[in-house]
Amino acid sequence: MTQPNPPEFASRMQRVQSSAVRDLLKYSKMPGMISLAGGIPAADLFDLKGLGAVIADLHADSDPSIFQYSETEGDAALRASIANMLAERGIDAKPNNILVTSGSQQGLDLTARILLSPGDTIILERPSYLAALQAFGLAEAQIVTAPSDADGMDVSWVDDYLSRHHVKAIYVVPNFGNPSGATLSLERRQRLVELAGRTGTVIIEDDPYGQLRFQGEPVESLYSLAAGRGLSDQVVYLSSFSKILTPGLRIGWMVMSYAALRQATLAKQAIDLHSCSLSQRIVTAYLASGRLGQRLQVLREGYRQRRDALMGALRDHLGDAIDFAEPAGGMFLWARFGQAVDSARVLERGVVEGVVFVPGAAFYADHPEHSTLRLSYSMITPAAAKEAAERLARALKASVHER
Known part of the structure; x- marks a missing residue:
């Protein structure tokens, strides 16, 4: 019997690599394994009591609409609640x-679907959020990466590039970036908005971690800075309840011009018609309960303690063999091994020792820096941080010895 030919998949799929974070999940579920890999919110910090109360109230109301189709744009009450919440953050x-x-x-x-045609250029910071590389690769965009440092994307480099090339969009995670943990400085945000206004380039501002600040003062959003210059149409602002409530509800939002929203609505209709009605009603009811502010305080303190525990353990057990910056919030440490050690080799030994992390090469569109790595502290206790650092030190030592 003749075997059928395999299906011929779309050429765009050749540009998309599997997520290194998702690939590591199989290891993180092994008994005794300590995972510093996934940027997963801590389940022990979820407000289960508050969520349970609003879910019970919704059920008691016996309103069948919570299980019905909804508007593509989203539940009107939820959008009003999000607008009020953003006003408290200084976003109109x-x-x-x-x-x-x-x-x-x-x-x-x-955003990729409505803004980027195949071959359009988009600038990302280097290193970049892994799932953004996937999304923009799937859109068949030309991805260009700008260098970054402790103050975020190097906007001077971007300015020089824009003077010589047409760029459709710039993507940035301005607060406690994934994976770098860096925060884009106010001066660079102002300059980036000025560049967008001058060149017509759209800024995609991805802000899932902005409310998880442990120290220092908040920095004004790119969207607000643009609005102050009459350029709000040049910014698409993205955020989510995944990191501040629960990821399982799968509720996020976009803020953009009405023209862009109409395009995004059409695209969303073709994808899923609308986001989950029940999840939207749960989030709306939770916001109305007034519990989010208190929950944010719990999250900030919990993640600050976990960050400090991991940084202290790394200093104690690896010393000068690892270098990292101290993030002012978020969930990640961006680190680098000394002596040009390949972090992927260390990960191989780490699996044997019982600790996993994400090698930094996964976060580069090109020319990866192999000695880098991303460590997430969101899921570990102080005691686990100590053990993780001890295991990582053993893995590093074994890897260097093998080399």
């Missing part, structure tokens, strides 16, 4: 400029 967004998404990852996908 109207409900009619907000689109509810199935997590902020869908916001990335929709």
Whole structure:
């Protein structure tokens, strides 16, 4: 019997690599394994009591609409609640400029679909959020990466590049970036907005971690800075409830011009019609309960303690063999091994020792720096941080010895 030919998949799929973080999940589920890999919110910090109460109230109301189809743009009450929440952050967004998404990852996908044609150039910071590389690769965009440092993307480099090339969009995670943990400085944000206004380039501002600040003062959003110059149409702002409530609800949102929202709505209709009605009603009810502010305080303190525990353990057990910056918030340490050690080789030994992390090469569109690595502290206790550092030190020592 003749074997059928395998299907011929779309050429765009050749540009998309599997997520290194997802690939590591099989190791993180092994008994006794300590995972510093996934940027996963801590389940022990979820407000299960508050969520349980609003879910019970919704059930008691016996309102069948919570299980019904909804508007593509999102539940009107939720969009109004998001607008009010953003006003507290200094962002003037109207409900009619907000689109509810199935997590902020869908916001990335929709933004890529409505803005980028095959071959269009988009600038990302280096290193970059892995799922953004996937989304923009799937859109068949030309990805160019700008260098970054402790103050975020090097906007001077971007300015020089824009003077010589046409760029459709610039993507940035301005607060406690994934994976770098860096925060884009106010001066660079102001300059980036000025560049967008001068060149017509769209800024995609991805802000899932902005409310997880442990120290220092918040920096004004790119969206607000642009609005102050009459350039709010030049910015698409993305955020999510995944890191501040729960990721399983899969509720995020986009803020953008009405023209862009109409395009994104059409694209979303073709993908999923609308985000989950029940999840939207749960989030709306939770916001109305007034519990989010208190929960944010719990999250900030919990993640600060975990960050400090991991940094202290790394200093104690690896010393000068590893270098990292101290993030002012978020979930990640971006680190580098000394002596040009390949972090992928260390990971191989780490699996044997019982600790996993994400090798930094996964976060580069080109020319990866193999000695880098991303460490997430969100899921570990102080005691686990000590053990993780001890295991990582053994893995590093074994890897250097083998080399």
